[in-house]
Amino acid sequence: MADTKTIEPKAPALVRAWDWITETQIWTSIFRHAAPINDRNRVLVMLSNVFLHMHPVRLRKSGVRLRYTWCMGGISFFLFLVLTFTGLLLMFYYRPTLEYAYSDIVGLREHVPLGIMREMHRWGAHAMVITVWLHMFRVFMTGSYKPPREFNWNIGVIMLVLTLLLSFTGYLLPWDQLAIWAITVGSNMARATPFLGHEGPGASLMALGDVQLVHAADDARFALLGGTFVGEGALLRFYVLHCVALPLVIGFLMAIHFWRVRKDGGISGPL
Amino acid sequence: MLEGLKGFIDLFADPQLFFATTVVALVLIVWKREAFSSTRWGWGLMIFLTVFFAFGLTDSDFNLIITKPDNVPIVGLIFLLVFFTWFSMRQAVDNDRRAAGGQPPIEKDEEDRVWTWPDLVYTELISMVVCTVVLIVWSIGLEAPIEQPANNANTPNPSKAPWYFLGLQEMLVYFDPGLAGVVLPSLIIVGLMAIPYIDKNPKGNGYYTFNERRVEITIFLFGFVVLWSSLIVLGTFLRGPNWNFFGPFEYWDIHKLEALTNVDLSEYVWVRGFGMALPDHWFVREIFGILLTIGYVAVLPVLLARKGLTKYYEKLGPTRYYVTVILFLSMLSLPVKMLTRWAFNLKYVVAIPEFFFNI
Numbered sequence: 202m203a204d205t206k207t208i209e210p211k212a213p214a215l216v217r218a219w220d221w222i223t224e225t226q227i228w229t230s231i232f233r234h235a236a237p238i239n240d241r242n243r244v245l246v247m248l249s250n251v252f253l254h255m256h257p258v259r260l261r262k263s264g265v266r267l268r269y270t271w272c273m274g275g276i277s278f279f280l281f282l283v284l285t286f287t288g289l290l291l292m293f294y295y296r297p298t299l300e301y302a303y304s305d306i307v308g309l310r311e312h313v314p315l316g317i318m319r320e321m322h323r324w325g326a327h328a329m330v331i332t333v334w335l336h337m338f339r340v341f342m343t344g345s346y347k348p349p350r351e352f353n354w355n356i357g358v359i360m361l362v363l364t365l366l367l368s369f370t371g372y373l374l375p376w377d378q379l380a381i382w383a384i385t386v387g388s389n390m391a392r393a394t395p396f397l398g399h400e401g402p403g404a405s406l407m408a409l410g411d412v413q414l415v416h417a418a419d420d421a422r423f424a425l426l427g428g429t430f431v432g433e434g435a436l437l438r439f440y441v442l443h444c445v446a447l448p449l450v451i452g453f454l455m456a457i458h459f460w461r462v463r464k465d466g467g468i469s470g471p472l
Numbered sequence: 473m474l475e476g477l478k479g480f481i482d483l484f485a486d487p488q489l490f491f492a493t494t495v496v497a498l499v500l501i502v503w504k505r506e507a508f509s510s511t512r513w514g515w516g517l518m519i520f521l522t523v524f525f526a527f528g529l530t531d532s533d534f535n536l537i538i539t540k541p542d543n544v545p546i547v548g549l550i551f552l553l554v555f556f557t558w559f560s561m562r563q564a565v566d567n568d569r570r571a572a573g574g575q576p577p578i579e580k581d582e583e584d585r586v587w588t589w590p591d592l593v594y595t596e597l598i599s600m601v602v603c604t605v606v607l608i609v610w611s612i613g614l615e616a617p618i619e620q621p622a623n624n625a626n627t628p629n630p631s632k633a634p635w636y637f638l639g640l641q642e643m644l645v646y647f648d649p650g651l652a653g654v655v656l657p658s659l660i661i662v663g664l665m666a667i668p669y670i671d672k673n674p675k676g677n678g679y680y681t682f683n684e685r686r687v688e689i690t691i692f693l694f695g696f697v698v699l700w701s702s703l704i705v706l707g708t709f710l711r712g713p714n715w716n717f718f719g720p721f722e723y724w725d726i727h728k729l730e731a732l733t734n735v736d737l738s739e740y741v742w743v744r745g746f747g748m749a750l751p752d753h754w755f756v757r758e759i760f761g762i763l764l765t766i767g768y769v770a771v772l773p774v775l776l777a778r779k780g781l782t783k784y785y786e787k788l789g790p791t792r793y794y795v796t797v798i799l800f801l802s803m804l805s806l807p808v809k810m811l812t813r814w815a816f817n818l819k820y821v822v823a824i825p826e827f828f829f830n831i
Contacts, residue, residue: 237589237590259587262584263578275599279603283603303622320610320616321607324616342560342689347671347674351668354665379617382627382628386631386633402650405828430624470580471576471580
């Protein structure tokens, strides 16, 4: 009897191409394991991927429910990333000097392709302030600041302040009437800082004999603005704070925040 | 008819009634939470807000305020805040009902673990896509504002801080800049950070509940929704030139006059009470205000520990109790100051312009 030859049906071309790609040395050097379609690989993908490794391998069912988390912390983080990206693009076009600041902003709309980057940056920033508040609202309403998460709530409060400061410093950069007067109103408060503002309670006590140590040209407001009014010094200071200093600090604190979420037992739930 | 309605709303939006309304609303939300958390109320509130703003768009004055590009996020904030207040109360009430029936909170039932891949990463991916789409549509639809180039010689009226600080700017009506701009904001930050350390209640950790945390949640809602958020709304929509009050349907008339003579406590006591001139030395002049302030921040907590809040004093211990009560009284100083302003035109309790010290 002649040998019967079984002919395997050929897989579709796309599947074969995919198989071929995922077996190349290049692919396997990047992805160390197969797609996360079975439990073993679902573990491996979390452990071996740098972007995913901030997650646990498994988590409470309530932790993935929008009903419980409102997704506000995640959205805040995502908006931060969007703001970093769009902000970076804006930095290519924007020069923080009295001469150019305003016209660069106008130019962003008038002759830069894909001219919605400033809009995305501005609306994203407003949205982030709101989502951070709502995230804290959710954390409060679920009592998630309670032990063992007290310290992480504190990191969160500092990041709230930094979010507001980031938004506040960015508000000045377009250098239009809206910007400088909002910052003028806001920074005028610093005049009245106790002891350190020249119109603050106790400032007159800060004197050596007849020499006033705290006056308009060296008080808390001066330190903030680099001048006695919102001018060139303030623009540069706010620019550096907005683009470098504050994002670095908040990024650092975010790392701690996410780390602590994991270390304090993952997303909160009933004990 | 329509004009009458607008006039009525304008009247109702006045700072005193506006603030009173939000306080009454909070009391009702907390007290009648069973009814408030129903689906009908949720829809009702959302529809009411939508109709109100849609109606507002038809009015040229109101339209001008809410379509100002930087104010659009605050309209969004109003919707989100109302929704999430309702939503969190709803889940708290649900869990409290379960607790009354001897069941654990719903989150306890969802304690078993799911795989991060796919359950969480797909949720994250979808959220990111939705956020990106919303942001792009918003950015195409609404241009970011750009006004005239900065000009130090031309002060706009009103000059407003960025919207998230308008609650603080509103406090300037009642407090000296030192308090409204520096001391009280610092106390807000300190107070928020202190929350986990002064709240000793072990219950309600990791699930929604109201009954197990009545006082905490009520105080938080009062601080966040009534004081912080509603004052932002007030400062954004209802404050016009010269920081005068304007109803939502009112024209921002730069010449609007509000005849108000606010009087310091010292003048009340010495001039109107004793019928004599103000003493020359600031300490004698302000002695009553100083005593009143010391009484409020230092003596009142001690008295409350003996009577009224004894339960909390025993539960929290002296350190936690005093920190809590002093922070709470600082928070209450704003509504107290508002009430004394509205009732007696009281300007400052302690007014020592000699060294910029006003309370």
